[in-house]
Amino acid sequence: MILPFDRTATDPASRARRGSILTPHGRIETPVFMDVGTHAFVTNCAPADLAAIGTQVVLANTYHLMLRPGPEAFRQLGGIHQFMGWPGPVLTDSGGYQIFSLPGDRTITEKGARFKGYTNQQMLLLSPERSIEVQTAIGSDIMMVLDECVASTSDEATTRAAMERTHRWALRCLGARTHADQALFAIVQGGIVPGLRRQSAAFLAEHPFDGFAIGGLAVGDTRAQREDLTALSAELMPADRPRYLMGVGTPPDLLQAMLAGVDMFDCIIPTQLASQGTAFTSTGRVRLKRMQNAVSEARLDEQCGCATCRDFSRAYLHHLFKCREPLGPRLVSLHNLHYYHTLMADSRQAIERGTFAAYAKRQLDAIDRHEHSARRFGQT
Numbered sequence: 001m002i003l004p005f006d007r008t009a010t011d012p013a014s015r016a017r018r019g020s021i022l023t024p025h026g027r028i029e030t031p032v033f034m035d036v037g038t039h040a041f042v043t044n045c046a047p048a049d050l051a052a053i054g055t056q057v058v059l060a061n062t063y064h065l066m067l068r069p070g071p072e073a074f075r076q077l078g079g080i081h082q083f084m085g086w087p088g089p090v091l092t093d094s095g096g097y098q099i100f101s102l103p104g105d106r107t108i109t110e111k112g113a114r115f116k117g118y119t120n121q122q123m124l125l126l127s128p129e130r131s132i133e134v135q136t137a138i139g140s141d142i143m144m145v146l147d148e149c150v151a152s153t154s155d156e157a158t159t160r161a162a163m164e165r166t167h168r169w170a171l172r173c174l175g176a177r178t179h180a181d182q183a184l185f186a187i188v189q190g191g192i193v194p195g196l197r198r199q200s201a202a203f204l205a206e207h208p209f210d211g212f213a214i215g216g217l218a219v220g221d222t223r224a225q226r227e228d229l230t231a232l233s234a235e236l237m238p239a240d241r242p243r244y245l246m247g248v249g250t251p252p253d254l255l256q257a258m259l260a261g262v263d264m265f266d267c268i269i270p271t272q273l274a275s276q277g278t279a280f281t282s283t284g285r286v287r288l289k290r291m292q293n294a295v296s297e298a299r300l301d302e303q304c305g306c307a308t309c310r311d312f313s314r315a316y317l318h319h320l321f322k323c324r325e326p327l328g329p330r331l332v333s334l335h336n337l338h339y340y341h342t343l344m345a346d347s348r349q350a351i352e353r354g355t356f357a358a359y360a361k362r363q364l365d366a367i368d369r370h371e372h373s374a375r376r377f378g379q380t
């Protein structure tokens with residue numbers, strides 16, 4: 001197998017599992033949260049910062065990187081690790097989701113997606129073969145198949161057609177792979193229709209993919225639908241390969257999906273909310289721009305061991321945001337990512353101890369309690 005995956009422990013009271021994936025750029029301890037570095041950077045954070053807060057994997061995007069700097073730049077510069085100065089594992093998404101979310105100017109046919117590039121306004125084709133060719137040039141450790149994503153609100157016939165095309169494209173991606181050291185994950189689609197999710201997982205599991213992702217969620221579905229479909233999809237995926245829930249990731253989402261046996265996650269939320277001045281803390285979300293923080297000597301999170309919490313008061317962070325100083329989003333991004341990586345490290349330890357179900361329940365209850373009391377006291 002291209003991507004050795006060892007399962008080292010399972011939680012007795014849930015489907016949660018502890019594992020480790022060996023990539024050409026190092027080992028990934030799972031369950032893992034992957035930092036979003038769409039354009040070959042994690043906004044406001046240098047690779048050395050990421051290493052210090054426990055980042056294991058950076059996730060980049062084929063669609064954006066094929067436009068800028070382009071695959072030729074990666075070929076000349078020795079791949080993404082060298083280019084961005086990140087020595088650890090990199091996963092590249094294929095661009096399917098970006099094609100789906102592009103406004104207007106695109107046509108999707110069996111061949112692939114034709115769209116106008118935002119860097120030079122030229123018409124470009126992103127086909128399954130082209131996506132693999134670009135991901136090969138980027139040099140990621142884990143590549144994703146090109147999929148066709150549709151809104152969760154689409155009718156069943158549209159969802160089925162996109163799922164079937166996703167299957168055909170997945171096999172074309174498998175056939176287009178040229179480098180044996182780059183793993184390839186398939187993406188289970190099927191919208192919010194349980195029968196289609198079952199068909200998709202069953203079809204893809206018959207082929208030699210190195211891992212399986214759950215795609216097409218958080219595109220118009222409810223939290224309850226997301227949890228049910230995640231659990232259903234994860235259960236149908238082969239147990240001996242990693243399972244990845246794409247783009248879904250509030251802390252409760254992660255805990256619920258880990259309970260269902262998901263191993264890998266990514267989400268823009270920790271850095272996106274940081275840029276708006278919102279921090280995840282052990283006592284709920286903190287909005288730093290609020291006036292109540294203006295003269296607060298308190299740390300952002302008394303329980304947190306990150307450099308932001310060690311060195312600065314809430315009042316200073318509030319001041320940075322009021323001055324629109326880029327240091328503000330940077331310090332809060334590092335804190336938020338540290339919070340996520342700590343949640344994952346604690347989860348891994350709880351799975352090893354066989355206490356994860358109880359740990360997850362405590363965490364979920366605490367989050368609900370904080371959100372409830374924040375609403376009650378008008379703190380959010």
Ligand SMILES: [Zn+2]
Pocket residue numbers: 300301304305306307308309310335338
């Ligand atoms: Zn912190």
